[in-house]
Amino acid sequence: MAEAFKFELVSPARLVLSEVVDQVVVPGAEGYFTVLKGHAPFMSTIRPGVLQVTSQSGKVAKIFVAGGFADVSPAGLTVLAEQAIAAEELSAEVIAKQVADAEAGVASAKSDEAKRVAQEKLDHVKEAIAEISATGDDR
Amino acid sequence: MASLKEMRNRIGSVKATQKITKALQMVAAAKLRRSQDAAQNARPYAERMASVIANLAAGVSGEGAPRLLVGTGSEQRHLIVVATSDRGLAGGFNSSIVRAARERIGRLINEGKDVRILTVGRKARDQLKRYDRSVAAFEAGGNPSLAVAEEVAAKIRELFDAGDVDVVTLFFSKFQSVVIQTPTGVQLIPAEVKTAAKPIDLKGAVYEYEPDEETILEELLPRNITTQLFSAMLENQAGFYAAQMTAMDNATRNAGDMISALTLQYNRSRQAQITKELIEIISGAEAL
Incomplete structure (x- = not known):
């Protein structure tokens, strides 16, 4: 089991998600990238695509994001999305x-x-x- | 001395007014809670964005830096963006924002700068009409929407890109609590970098950027303007309902005072009238 890290997804309207997760796949402007614990500090613009969030229980949630930014720092991963809609919604x-x-x-x-x-x-x-x-x- | 009928009408009309102010107060209270939540929910995004920009700005400087960050190098032409609500009946809420903006405008004009005004919200437009320097006027609309913020931001960028303005400042009312709303001015262009945002300890690692710092900043800065406008509109909305609630609460209480004063006066004159009639009857009977 992978080590967990802090993940935050915020849209202009609200803080969509803030939890400790195992892994997040982000649709970066130059291709998908996966963030695990201990990822090097990294910042990227993101394109419209699907965020795949693997929670600690191993469940994968898919969230549609319409562009924005991803910021990986030692504190965790922050995604600033213009719009974020969970797949179910x-x-x-x-x-x-x-x-x-x-x-x-x-x-x-x-x-x-x-x-x-x-x-x-x-x-x-x-x-x-x-x-x-x-x-x-x-x- | 007003006749009894006139006084009765007067009391009736004050009572009707009281009903309206009472209803407005309750509507404002209900809406306040929702808009307060909306304003608070939007804060994380604005905060994260500010800290991301602060991070980036620290690394970018000199020739390649975007103009939205460093400005045009001149400070001659100012654009003052004033955001208020569309409606009134909220005490001094709108006037205090406009007053803060006016102070700034007056000072800039005295310094010989070119000042232009862009308003968001009908009240700002009406109160700043006499300056005759408006470049555009938007309506705040019902609930603050990102669409309106984007529209305003697009207009600001258009003016900036065309080289018509050098410095853009936004005036709105910051919602601190139900009783305190502070009119605030924030500089949008060149972007105000919050030094208060704590630098993140990278433990010796180097930040990597994709595509590169400049490209990211160029995307981030315009979006930051939209975000700031949007959060200003949300703060305004919450502040507006708070101010309206307070103002209407006062109005309801004043109406109540007025009603009791009028009722007292009405009863006195009614009794005086009765006494007078009795005296007339009695003295008439005695004369017989």
């Missing part, structure tokens, strides 16, 4: 809104660069949703 409505928002971002992008960034975001959102709904069936 992710209804069809919420999903549709996320996709619609991302699509609106693509449509309103002015420069090619902005368009590319927005398109990437849309892809990430779709990917994350596909992942969550895929695991939703076998639960």
Whole structure:
């Protein structure tokens, strides 16, 4: 069994989660990374994706996050998410809104660069949703 | 001396007013609890963000530093963002925010700076109209929403990126307790780095960044503006209901005092009237 560390997930509206966990998989801007106890100090932006939190009992919780930051320090891991929605609370409505928002971002992008960034975001959102709904069936 | 009927009407109208202020007070009390929770729930995010920025800012300086952090190098053009509520009936709540903003505006104008004003909330817009320096006015809306904060932040960044402003300061009311709300000014651009945030002991390790410090800061700083606006709106909302509750409580009590004073006066004149009529009848009978 892995050693536990402190994990905090905060969104602008509230402190979503604050507990001691075994392992967290974070959708970093340049790829997924896993944080275990004793991880080197590290900071990364995150893209829309799925956080996988393994609690001390070994249960895995999936949480959809819509971009933000992850900060790994000796004190633990802090994720500042623009939005955080637990997989169970992710209804069809919420999903549709996320996709619609991302699509609106693509449509309103002015420069090619902005368009590319927005398109990437849309892809990430779709990917994350596909992942969550895929695991939703076998639960 | 008012007639008895007039006095009765007067008492009736004060009673009606008292009912309204009483109802408003209870509504404010109910909403206060919710908005207080909302303001408190939003604090961790703002605090974490401030400490992350403080961490990053310590490592970034010089040429590559983002302008949102170090400023444009000039302090000539100021943008004052004033956040109040949309509604009144909350005692001096809105006026005290506006007064704090006015003091700053007056001082900056005296120093010969260019001052522009951006308001969030109808009360700020109305009370600062006479300066005629408004660049944009937003409405606070019912409950503070991140969407409004984002809209305002986008406007501020647009002004900053266009080079129209150098320094941006936000005025709002900090909710300290139900009885104390302090009007506060916070500098948004260049970002105020809280030195109070304790540096984390890294035990000799070196922070790694992905992608790199500048890129992260460039994403973080705009978001920080949104966050600060959002938390200012939440604090305002909580403060507003607290102030409204207090103001309406006072109003209800004043109405109560007024009713008892009027009722006393009414009864006196009614008795005087009765006595007068009795004397008339008795003296009429005696004359026979």
